[in-house]
Amino acid sequence: PQSFVDYQAENCTITLGVVESNHAGFTGTGFVNGDNAVGAGITCSVSNAAAAGPRSVEIRFANGTTTVRPMDLIVNGVTVQNIAFQGTGAWTTWAALTFNVNLNSGANTIRLNATSVNGGPNLDRLRVAAPADTQAPTA
Ligand code: GCU
16 A cells, blocks of 8 residues: 555645646646735645544645745644745745644545745645555565
8 A cells, every 4th residue: 555645735625826837846737826815725635544643744845935934734623833834945946844643534634824924835735644554564
């Protein structure tokens, strides 16, 4: 089995933003360019068939400005933390940050919600790790 599942930002529910593909280096078919506004972001439906528990979530993003673009990380409606998305040097330079979150068994939502008037960074994808006990043994 896969050791992670990718959720492309462009396939998540977008609040105040659009899907674009004009900055190279994204995965999938594009990325989400949220509006430069508080409340812009994405909500991804994340299924977790295995037992509830901690999972690592990697967020791939680009911020071509030199200003931090903070967003709340909200899991199942609960704000876990505020993430400071630093500048990556260019809109075509993508970076990733990884966080541990607790997921329920079954359906979950992971939302990223901009908390400054600059909005968030451009968002490429969420990569959610499968629990270790579902990974294939390495021979
Ligand atoms: C530029 C860039 C966009 C980005 C935007 C922003 O317009 O091309 O991809 O989203 O800046 O500042 O958020």
